[in-house]
Amino acid sequence: MQTLHETSALAPSACSRHAGQCSTCALRQYCVPQGLSNTDTDKLQSVIVNARAIRRGETLFRVGDTFDALYAIRSGSIKTVVTSANGRDQVMGLHLGGDALGLEGFDDGTHACRAVALEDSSVCVIPLSTFERACRETIAIHRRLLQLLSREVVRKSTQTMILGTLRADERVAALLLDISSRLTCRGYAGNEFNLRFTRDDMGSFLGITLETVSRTLSRFQAKGLLQADGKLIHILDFDGLRAV
Amino acid sequence: MQTLHETSALAPSACSRHAGQCSTCALRQYCVPQGLSNTDTDKLQSVIVNARAIRRGETLFRVGDTFDALYAIRSGSIKTVVTSANGRDQVMGLHLGGDALGLEGFDDGTHACRAVALEDSSVCVIPLSTFERACRETIAIHRRLLQLLSREVVRKSTQTMILGTLRADERVAALLLDISSRLTCRGYAGNEFNLRFTRDDMGSFLGITLETVSRTLSRFQAKGLLQADGKLIHILDFDGLRAV
């Protein structure tokens, strides 16, 4: 509903369900655009030096860390957080398997947010130097990077829209529908999922309090729009949710 | 105060005050990073095919327009706007002389927002095809583009922070301080400026109503923080404004 675009360049792929079997699958999923040849893909794979596992609650990078690598989520989910001057945390984004991470670092060579794993996760680490070489050698990879950065801008615009114009219940609905559509793109069920955000995370992300999130979910449940058992969300009435 | 970074890669330049004398000055200002040689700069200039004038209220590009050129503001100021599904407008950004525009188009090849001139303005038009060639030939230009895109992401994060965590008066203060610091970067006076936003624009941008903006400015004036005569803003007490 609030999505500016149906941005699903991610080809649905069984890969994401068997991450252990394919170390480069996130990149394959994410960075391979239409029209990228097999040899190009091979080049891309060659730049991935290693994969890294992070456990729930652990931090992948912090504000001010030198930006020396890009990340692609292989499995799990990661939130990005910024702490404001007055000390309040703001959840900036929810990143699922296949998403890129850390692109804001190009600005000044340091990361501008903190990335924290919401569950035990695994990420591909792509050193910046090798990636830059790949960009220069392969124009399709270069274009893909621009696309990813641009998509990040559009995503953030959607977020601004949500925070700027919607009421609390509309925000919650927008978040659930967004997550649902992103999971669908990845080949997962879009109507039933395990939300890794706490109520507090959701509230911060949506610019409302955790109590309001909880109340809103209860109201949605009472209206028969969804079934919420803690973090397990089962959407029953998509149209109803879209209608606020 | 709410700025995540002191993002002032724009070298203060007399150029911006004499825009008419230097057709490529916006690009010179904006796209020339440290370490870009003169020959590289010449290459950059060669890709600018023309400059375009747009009058107050006119539109530079619309949502859905094919993304075939980048823009750099030579003089004037431009707002970007998105209309949501329910028909409400959300002002997404305020772009001043020297700023790049239209970078969100890389995502899917079309513009994701509408760009409207807030006053009679002039922009450099850089055709995408020639710019892509320049990126390939000159790595510094390529890096600069990534930096601009990344900066856009960081800027939007700041906006999300403002909309997500601040109260109305804090938002207004944050906007004024942001504009002030950006003008200072460009070599203009930061304490007195003509705000091209209407109260409605400000409200939309900050996620509050125009009445609240007006009341807040009146209150700030009563407290001696600033002098507001319509669009003309004179900041008297920066520290007071920073302290909310």
Place this chain on the structure above:
DNA sequence: CGTCACCTTGATTCCGCTCAAGTGTGGTGG
């Protein structure tokens, strides 16, 4: 001179915040 766009200020309403109490639930250690 009337129209229109923009701004200011007041009165009232209401949505969401704050404070508070109570309910699971998973993890830890005695």
Place this chain on the structure above:
DNA sequence: CCACCACACTTGAGCGGAATCAAGGTGACG
């Protein structure tokens, strides 16, 4: 194994900040 605790979630009561509705003022412009 169970007592305990920390943490996340739910729900209620009351308050307050900002929205809404409304009226009036100002300046630009045909």
